Amino acid sequence: DVKVTQSSRYLVKRTGEKVFLECVQDMDHENMFWYRQDPGLGLRLIYFSYDVKMKEKGDIPEGYSVSREKKERFSLILESASTNQTSMYLCASSFRLKVLDFGAGTRLSVL
């Protein structure tokens, strides 16, 4: 019954490393999203994509980029990881029902 899969549950990286977070959905959804979840701040939208190769910035895109080469896959890229990017990253997808299906999350620690 897997719907949205994030490739890693936990990641530890060093400052300055390039980091890739991968997300795959098997529901043929057009829309995919990357959120960041921090205590007391809720979920904040980093980027979203409404079609292959299409992307729009969310509320906190600085320091991140994304790639959507195939409909089912949406990657979040940290070009040069910094300690303030230590967080829980949530991928989600949606279709016309406008309900988001979330992945289990990737907890990233940048040392």
Added chain:
Amino acid sequence: AQSVSQHNHHVILSEAASLELGCNYSYGGTVNLFWYVQYPGQHLQLLLKYFSGDPLVKGIKGFEAEFIKSKFSFNLRKPSVQWSDTAEYFCAVKPPQTTRTPMDSSYKLIFGSGTRLLVRP
């Protein structure tokens, strides 16, 4: 700035107590409203949603929420909580459609900061 506010960050209740979690938003126009829940160690899942129609919405596990347009509120309620309701609850709003956003092809949810509920057995 436009936002979604959850005023209670931490709530502690005993089993069988009634629950009401507040959610207010500051967007005008037609909005879609959601409550999501995150149980310990699990991913976020939808509890209930409001798009239109009856402002009293029933969700899973005995939860309900009432949309009061005049108060810009969408409070979550449950008459009698259980220990298994211990979780973090997030209110979310889809802001009104704008001319910049393609119809049905772009969708953005704004989340509140969350409320951690602890239910004591």
